[in-house]
Amino acid sequence: MSVIALVNQKGGCAKSTTAVHLAYWLLHKQRNVLLVDADAQRSSSIWLESLEDTIACEVIQSPDLLLERIPQLAQQYDELIVDGPAGLSDATQSIVLCADLAVIPCQPSGVDLRSAADAVQLIRQAQASRNGAPLAAVFLSRAVKGTRLKEEAMGHLESLGVPILKTVIHQRQAIADTFGQTATVWELLGKASVEAAEEFEQLFQEIMALLEPA
Numbered sequence: 001m002s003v004i005a006l007v008n009q010k011g012g013c014a015k016s017t018t019a020v021h022l023a024y025w026l027l028h029k030q031r032n033v034l035l036v037d038a039d040a041q042r043s044s045s046i047w048l049e050s051l052e053d054t055i056a057c058e059v060i061q062s063p064d065l066l067l068e069r070i071p072q073l074a075q076q077y078d079e080l081i082v083d084g085p086a087g088l089s090d091a092t093q094s095i096v097l098c099a100d101l102a103v104i105p106c107q108p109s110g111v112d113l114r115s116a117a118d119a120v121q122l123i124r125q126a127q128a129s130r131n132g133a134p135l136a137a138v139f140l141s142r143a144v145k146g147t148r149l150k151e152e153a154m155g156h157l158e159s160l161g162v163p164i165l166k167t168v169i170h171q172r173q174a175i176a177d178t179f180g181q182t183a184t185v186w187e188l189l190g191k192a193s194v195e196a197a198e199e200f201e202q203l204f205q206e207i208m209a210l211l212e213p214a
């Protein structure tokens, strides 16, 4: 039982996309997985309901309920994925107080890097009261290949002071299409989806490796 949360106050950085793909990937690794949708937009739970595979999902938005229910649900599943809301709300605080690992997707822009720094600060506060938990990691999300912005962002991420996942998830139409196609990249046809699936596979292996005992 581990609780992996996708957090970042910045909207559109791919928290829900990553959460849904991670839940799907874990299901296909024969893990008993539940996604907790903590976002008022409910995009990840609506998305999961639209998929052919059944992935358990619970919508929990209240900060108090998140604090109460996440540890309870974690007892019942191998992996709990929490899709955090936009905004550094009390709900995000509750999520990082319950998570084993907080993953911050970050787009390559100045505004996004600043938001990621705020998320890191919130995680640091939780770590101070929880003996160092949760673990934290950041990854570059929706980066456009071959741009200076991408190269600069990789450098700026280092200043956040949390481990940077080596895998970069690139901006790809195949990923943007998944929600509307009621699918994940693994179910879409074509070279672009295969490449996107390979990136997610690599990212998720890195994420799960962080949770393995040293």
Ligand SMILES: Nc1ncnc2c1ncn2[C@@H]1O[C@H](COP(=O)(O)OP(=O)(O)OP(=O)(O)O)[C@@H](O)[C@H]1O
Binding pocket: 009, 010, 011, 012, 013, 014, 015, 016, 017, 018, 039, 041, 043, 085, 086, 087, 141, 142, 143, 169, 170, 171, 172, 173, 175, 176, 177, 178, 179
């Ligand atoms: N790698 C990618 N390439 C192209 N489009 C992407 C990629 N990742 C996410 N998107 C698209 O970007 C938009 C925002 O993604 P998503 O909803 O996952 O972000 P979010 O962080 O959950 O946002 P919010 O904070 O509003 O909940 C969606 O339309 C999604 O399809």
Ligand SMILES: [Mg+2]
Binding pocket: 015, 016, 017, 039, 043, 044, 083, 084
């Ligand atoms: Mg979302």
